[in-house]
Amino acid sequence: MIVSHCAADVRAAEAAVLAALPDGALMDRAAAALATACTQELRRSTGGVYGRSAVLLTGAGDNGGDALLAGALLARRGVRVLALTTAERAHARGTAALLAAGGGVRPYGRDGAEHCLAADLLVDGIAGLGGRGGLRAPLDVLPARLAAAGRAGRGRPVVVAVDLPSGVDADTGAVDGPVLPADRTVTFGTAKPGLLLPPACTRTGRLDVVDIGLGAHLPAPAAVRVEEADVALRWRRPTAGDDKYSRGVVGVVAGGADYTGAALLAVEGAVRAGAGMVRYLGPQHPTELVRQRRPEVVPGPGRVQAWVLGPGVDPDDAEQGRRVREALESGEPAVVDAGALPALPRRSDPTRVLTPHAGELARLLSARGREVERAAVEADPVGHARAAAELTGATVLLKGATTVVVGCDGVVRTAASAPAWLGTAGAGDVLAGILGAVLAARAEDVQAEPELAATLAADAAVVHGWAASLASASGPVAALDVAEAVPAALTSLPGWHEADAAAW
Numbered sequence: 324m325i326v327s328h329c330a331a332d333v334r335a336a337e338a339a340v341l342a343a344l345p346d347g348a349l350m351d352r353a354a355a356a357l358a359t360a361c362t363q364e365l366r367r368s369t370g371g372v373y374g375r376s377a378v379l380l381t382g383a384g385d386n387g388g389d390a391l392l393a394g395a396l397l398a399r400r401g402v403r404v405l406a407l408t409t410a411e412r413a414h415a416r417g418t419a420a421l422l423a424a425g426g427g428v429r430p431y432g433r434d435g436a437e438h439c440l441a442a443d444l445l446v447d448g449i450a451g452l453g454g455r456g457g458l459r460a461p462l463d464v465l466p467a468r469l470a471a472a473g474r475a476g477r478g479r480p481v482v483v484a485v486d487l488p489s490g491v492d493a494d495t496g497a498v499d500g501p502v503l504p505a506d507r508t509v510t511f512g513t514a515k516p517g518l519l520l521p522p523a524c525t526r527t528g529r530l531d532v533v534d535i536g537l538g539a540h541l542p543a544p545a546a547v548r549v550e551e552a553d554v555a556l557r558w559r560r561p562t563a564g565d566d567k568y569s570r571g572v573v574g575v576v577a578g579g580a581d582y583t584g585a586a587l588l589a590v591e592g593a594v595r596a597g598a599g600m601v602r603y604l605g606p607q608h609p610t611e612l613v614r615q616r617r618p619e620v621v622p623g624p625g626r627v628q629a630w631v632l633g634p635g636v637d638p639d640d641a642e643q644g645r646r647v648r649e650a651l652e653s654g655e656p657a658v659v660d661a662g663a664l665p666a667l668p669r670r671s672d673p674t675r676v677l678t679p680h681a682g683e684l685a686r687l688l689s690a691r692g693r694e695v696e697r698a699a700v701e702a703d704p705v706g707h708a709r710a711a712a713e714l715t716g717a718t719v720l721l722k723g724a725t726t727v728v729v730g731c732d733g734v735v736r737t738a739a740s741a742p743a744w745l746g747t748a749g750a751g752d753v754l755a756g757i758l759g760a761v762l763a764a765r766a767e768d769v770q771a772e773p774e775l776a777a778t779l780a781a782d783a784a785v786v787h788g789w790a791a792s793l794a795s796a797s798g799p800v801a802a803l804d805v806a807e808a809v810p811a812a813l814t815s816l817p818g819w820h821e822a823d824a825a826a827w
């Protein structure tokens with residue numbers, strides 16, 4: 324898991340650590356780690372370090388100071404280092420260190436972009452925690468120039484961001500103007516939400532979190548990235564004492580006379596994610612299809628531990644609509660997807676996990692008096708997911724390249740294990756099925772501790788994305804293939820077998 328904290332929490336932790344350290348010690352730790360990452364990137368993109376060229380973009384603050392101090396270390400390793408200052412002031416100790424090590428310092432000026440493009444390495448120390456808004460002129464055109472020049476090491480320098488890609492909002496992940504995208508970001512003490520949250524997170528590149536001793540002084544995280552190894556530890560496995568009921572029965576209300584495929588996909592997701600039993604509730608035609616493909620599915624009503632409601636359900640389908648409403652009234656944990664979202668009562672609780680994509684979330688908010696367009700949701704996914712969680716009382720899982728989950732504990736969870744190939748019809752139905760199986764397996768725990776639903780929702784999204792990576796193998800993938808890959812995805816999660824051994 325990668326944890327992140329807002330700027331105010333980082334600054335407070337920094338103040339506590341600084342009180343016990345000599346002047347400059349914290350920046351020196353940061354700069355040493357930054358220089359190491361820079362030499363690795365130089366070696367990777369050019370085959371060496373000595374004689375290579377680096378340009379440092381340095382603002383007036385400590386972010387620029389980190390870059391200058393790291394630049395001094397690089398210069399001592401034989402790198403030709405030039406700092407281009409982007410503000411009227413520059414960090415005094417960092418500037419002196421770079422000059423003493425043989426580097427150069429001058430204003431960014433008119434030819435700044437040409438210097439940047441000609442370098443092997445570009446270190447972005449324009450702004451970090453103190454950044455406000457997107458990059459300003461003359462730096463605003465630099466991201467487009469770099470993008471047009473090609474790939475790292477082939478036409479353009481490799482870009483290493485200090486703490487954050489400049490122009491990204493550290494706390495929210497908002498992108499309000501041009502941002503310098505990084506190939507690698509070296510962040511200090513803890514990650515920042517803006518490095519993990521969409522839309523900014525696509526600019527982070529490879530992320531290094533450098534321990535500079537803030538840990539003991541940091542509060543609960545603001546946002547976390549759930550990783551495969553976290554899921555391996557938490558995934559509930561059956562024991563000798565389990566039977567099909569105790570492992571969790573999933574009730575699926577999906578599909579209808581027209582959309583039969585969604586019924587199959589949701590059922591397949593639940594079966595493959597290890598449900599003890601799946602009951603399917605729907606009209607005769609999809610019921611027959613489900614039975615043909617998955618004879619183990621039980622048709623018709625009965626006791627369930629968790630529901631999957633809505634994939635492929637037409638909101639005007641009276642019969643399926645009645646089943647959705649009855650399930651929502653039953654009190655069991657539920658995945659509320661697609662056609663079931665309009666049936667959600669005005670207030671729910673966190674054991675109901677809504678799984679909209681951006682368009683569905685926009686409709687849900689608009690129907691509740693918060694008129695909003697899909698594009699606005701995409702520009703601020705976390706803000707809108709949070710608004711929906713507050714308005715409905717439910718847990719909200721907003722699907723996207725980076726999926727975000729907002730529950731009732733205030734922490735934003737993210738899953739980013741999916742390849743872009745997963746953006747294919749029916750993939751969301753499979754996720755709903757997987758999540759239904761996860762909720763059913765832990766139904767009692769979720770009832771006792773509703774905030775657990777958000778953790779489980781993020782786990783399901785990670786497995787869904789991991790299964791997609793496996794099934795896709797860097798190529799096209801169909802939704803049904805994703806469901807079929809779930810068992811293999813689970814057993815290939817890093818740490819799965821170690822966690823299994825520990826259980827015995």
Ligand SMILES: NC(=O)C1=CN([C@@H]2O[C@H](COP(=O)(O)OP(=O)(O)OC[C@H]3O[C@@H](n4cnc5c(N)ncnc54)[C@H](O)[C@@H]3O)[C@@H](O)[C@H]2O)[C@@H](O)CC1
Binds near residue numbers: 452453
């Ligand atoms: N807080 C901590 O625990 C630590 C902080 N360190 C560094 O200190 C940084 C914070 O330093 P500061 O508070 O001095 O602030 P910054 O250096 O992040 O930002 C201030 C500078 O950025 C400029 N700026 C702001 N927004 C801009 C924009 N959109 N475009 C162009 N320029 C912009 C400002 O005019 C100013 O020159 C961190 O990001 C990190 O790099 C590290 O040295 C280690 C420890």
Ligand SMILES: Nc1ncnc2c1ncn2[C@@H]1O[C@H](COP(=O)(O)OP(=O)(O)O)[C@@H](O)[C@H]1O
Binds near residue numbers: 680725746747748
């Ligand atoms: N660019 C992308 N990269 C990775 N995953 C994506 C991307 N676009 C969409 N996805 C994922 O694909 C799935 C699509 O679900 P959804 O929009 O509900 O489609 P459908 O309704 O056809 O099933 C979601 O899990 C989403 O997170």
Ligand SMILES: [K+]
Binds near residue numbers: 447486
């Ligand atoms: K930066």
